[in-house]
Amino acid sequence: MTAVALASGKQGSNPVSDSRRGWVWLLPPLAVVAVFFGYPLVLVAGQSLTTDSGFGLGVWAEVLGSAEFRDAAGQTVLLALGATTGCVLLGTFLALVIAFVPFPGARTLSRLVDTVLAFPSFLIALAFTFLYGSAGVFGAGGFLYSPWGVLLAEITFYTPFVMRPALAAFGQVPGVHLDVAASLGAKPGRVLWRVVLPAALPSLASGACLTLLLALNEFGIVLFLGAKGVTTLPMLVYGKGIVTFDFPAASVVALVDVAISLLLYGSYRVLSGRGRDAVVDAA
Template sequence: MSGLALEAVVTRPRRPAGRRTRGLWLLPPLAVVAVFFGYPLALVAGQSLTTDAGFGLGVWAEVLGSAEFRDAAWQTVLLALGATTGCVLLGTFLALIIAFVPVPGARTLSRLVDTVLAFPSFLIALAFTFLYGSAGVFGAGGFLYSPWGVLLAEVTFYTPFVMRPALAAFGQVPGVHLDVAASLGARPGRVLWRVVLPAALPSLASGACLTLLLALNEFGIVLFLGAKGVTTLPMLVYGKGIVTFDFPAASVVALVDVAISLLLYGSYRVLAGRGRGAAVDAA
């Protein structure tokens, strides 16, 4: 019996030493995430449950049932969806021109798109103030300080976030597919609708999800423009936390915004993974 046990110990496969140490290397980043993200989020969650009588869901019920929160959530969703729609249409159109139309300077324009991605959002708002402000070049102050001005600024700023994945996806479309479709008598519009756009759809969807995520959390453009009657969820957090010092209510709004952002980020990761898989299959 002891011999069989000894033989089993000897023949038992050993786990590679690399797997043991690999788990240890995960501890430092997990600790950093727990300290710099998990702990503050836990504090915010605890603050949202703080009431005059102790702990409870009274603040949640008060905030979620208020007309102020509903209006801010509605404006946030409308602006984000409008900006995403505009960015997808404009970004796809510009990417198609750069990728398939022999326009002089297309490569320079593509590099310029990468540069715009590094700009802060308030810079666009500042430029719009010089163009459309009350003392700007065009003097359309009423337009700038309305929801339409915020929407135009967000579309201008976030369009490159759709153009970049669209350009990458259009560059992965095999030229032989386009040649075969053209040889079969398909017109350019049909080739675009049946060949090019379906191949780029996962990348366009991931770019749209990323734009929607960023637009939902946009703060600099709305704050810098100071549009009248435009209150988004980030602005509501700022107003309750910084202006009125109502930290429990600000924490509730912030947690709702975080939950929406995490949901959209998960959708973006799924669509981005499908986009990479489609690019690999096409290659």
């Protein structure tokens, strides 16, 4: 027994060896990330610097200075901001109804929201085609194939991405806070504005950032609807790379889109971390 204890003590008293073993376990996932993400990204970056005369920033200057890129970037930002605003308003309202208004089927509706998160985006576009297409039930073809049709489809698809964190945040609001506010004479609207929404604000902000990130990179809805005059950055990458085979220009647009996505993802991580801290403090 003494020998076993000494052996175990020797094994547990070498933090340098434990640290080295930890780095060994970190190498496989780093290798996977480098091969499947880092290497293709390097190839795209190299392609964006390829010009007729060798390497340079000529393609970057040409693409970023073109009216086509500015229009695509503007439409992408406007559609993403509009979809995010609509999702936040609609998702917050629906989450408040499910969380605080007692009615039969609230739990079933909450689970249905989780199911919608698994749907592919083109399924929403297909459903909208059957409803609002030229030969659809309502026959509003002109509306569907406009930026407003794309915006409505994105709001419909991405609203659950705001509802889910909002429902979780509303469920963590201590009931005693609501009771105290009501006992002090606060009306329901004031309780909602001063107690419920501030507690859920970090979660709502993280859901908004996630929705904005996804809407900026939405491709299936725009491609499937074929909206006239709607060209977003992902569609521009598709057009440059697949239709015209202009791979350097497509690489430039793709890298700009990646940079914006990484910036938004960093914001989402910060806000989601604050949301978890707020939930812990409230608990």
